[in-house]
Amino acid sequence: MSMRRIVVVGASMGGLRAAEQLRAAGYTGGLTVVGDEPHRPYNRPPLSKEVLASEVTHEAVAFRMRASVGDVDWRLGVPVVSSDLDARTLTLLDGSSLAYDGLVVATGLRARRLPQPGLEDRRHVVRTLDDATRLRAVLVPGARVVVIGAGFVGCEVAATARKLGAEVTVVCATSEPLASPLGADLGAELRRRHEDQGVRFLLGRTVTSFGTSDAGDVLLSDGTALPADVIIEAVGSTPCVSWLDGNGLDLSDGVLCDADLRVEGRPDVVAVGDVARFPNPRYDGVCRRVEHWSIPTDTARKAARTLLGVDAPPFAPLPSFWSDQYELRIQSFGAPALGDDDIRVLEGDPSGECAVGYHRDGELVGVVLLGLPGAIPRYRKQLMDAFAATV
Numbered sequence: 001m002s003m004r005r006i007v008v009v010g011a012s013m014g015g016l017r018a019a020e021q022l023r024a025a026g027y028t029g030g031l032t033v034v035g036d037e038p039h040r041p042y043n044r045p046p047l048s049k050e051v052l053a054s055e056v057t058h059e060a061v062a063f064r065m066r067a068s069v070g071d072v073d074w075r076l077g078v079p080v081v082s083s084d085l086d087a088r089t090l091t092l093l094d095g096s097s098l099a100y101d102g103l104v105v106a107t108g109l110r111a112r113r114l115p116q117p118g119l120e121d122r123r124h125v126v127r128t129l130d131d132a133t134r135l136r137a138v139l140v141p142g143a144r145v146v147v148i149g150a151g152f153v154g155c156e157v158a159a160t161a162r163k164l165g166a167e168v169t170v171v172c173a174t175s176e177p178l179a180s181p182l183g184a185d186l187g188a189e190l191r192r193r194h195e196d197q198g199v200r201f202l203l204g205r206t207v208t209s210f211g212t213s214d215a216g217d218v219l220l221s222d223g224t225a226l227p228a229d230v231i232i233e234a235v236g237s238t239p240c241v242s243w244l245d246g247n248g249l250d251l252s253d254g255v256l257c258d259a260d261l262r263v264e265g266r267p268d269v270v271a272v273g274d275v276a277r278f279p280n281p282r283y284d285g286v287c288r289r290v291e292h293w294s295i296p297t298d299t300a301r302k303a304a305r306t307l308l309g310v311d312a313p314p315f316a317p318l319p320s321f322w323s324d325q326y327e328l329r330i331q332s333f334g335a336p337a338l339g340d341d342d343i344r345v346l347e348g349d350p351s352g353e354c355a356v357g358y359h360r361d362g363e364l365v366g367v368v369l370l371g372l373p374g375a376i377p378r379y380r381k382q383l384m385d386a387f388a389a390t391v
Contacts, residue, residue, distance in 0.1 A: 019033055081093050112236045119217060146231050154234030171207065189351065274290065278315075343359070
């Protein structure tokens with residue numbers, strides 16, 4: 001298929017990597033990247049950690065632009081609002097339209113919000129640079145901060161707020177923070193470390209309303225009422241796919257793709273990053289979205305070659321991510337969340353530094369390290385070799 005114009009919808013890391021990989025694969029035609037934010041692509045993970053703790057600027061998180069994408073047409077601050085995949089056209093918020101020969105879906109995620117109304121002027125999420133800028137302005141010493149949700153973003157923001165001198169309470173519905181991705185035992189150890197820094201946890205509770213009690217600003221399911229100067233909603237994210245409505249796609253959880261990242265068999269549409277739901281033969285044939293830092297780069301490399309019809313090896317990425325909380329770095333490889341109840345300490349002690357293995361049907365599928373930076377190559381190789389031995 002001749003492609004004179006490829007449009008990448010989404011101007012974050014996935015969109016940038018897609019543009020780079022299209023050029024690396026030999027594409028020399030017209031290339032447009034459309035994004036809803038006014039900023040050039042930047043790195044999001046630092047927003048809840050070191051950048052939020054110091055100076056929130058675009059320069060602090062911006063990706064370096066390679067010469068290969070110097071001729072890209074960037075359309076920023078004007079999102080795509082609808083699409084006609086049969087006609088190969090896109091409509092932007094300003095009413096303009098774009099035609100394409102090839103399309104890359106890279107719109108990523110948006111922060112999920114709680115449905116309860118009230119106290120909108122105190123409620124924050126941390127997904128974009130502008131979100132972090134707004135939040136940083138109110139994280140002052142003595143501020144009463146309520147973090148709702150105890151996943152990675154919630155725990156990272158809680159640590160950052162505490163280091164800035166705020167009084168921090170974390171509310172979550174689970175029995176321990178990070179229980180879903182890491183397991184209850186490791187979650188309990190991380191809670192202990194946060195509590196040692198002065199963070200308070202209210203576990204097994206949910207928010208019922210905001211600003212409706214004389215006793216406090218955040219009312220919980222057990223009747224507890226919390227005063228709050230700052231409320232941070234860290235309750236997950238939602239794929240940005242509404243612009244694809246009406247095209248007969250499965251958008252129930254991101255964009256359904258095949259093993260080559262084609263969107264439901266369409267030869268002219270691929271998806272990259274955490275909006276893409278695809279099978280990974282490293283684990284099984286189930287299509288899943290993966291919200292890990294490594295995935296935009298991995299998927300962009302494969303999707304670019306698929307779109308251009310360039311041969312590439314089978315796609316079986318090893319997901320990886322990290323999380324910094326206080327002085328601790330948590331590093332993960334593989335898919336710990338796919339492990340069953342067989343979670344083992346492989347070396348070290350959870351109260352200090354350790355490696356924890358996650359197994360499914362007796363096979364190692366993921367490793368999480370608390371510290372132990374020197375062990376990273378060894379465990380990464382072990383996971384890579386385990387898959388190589390099966391193919």
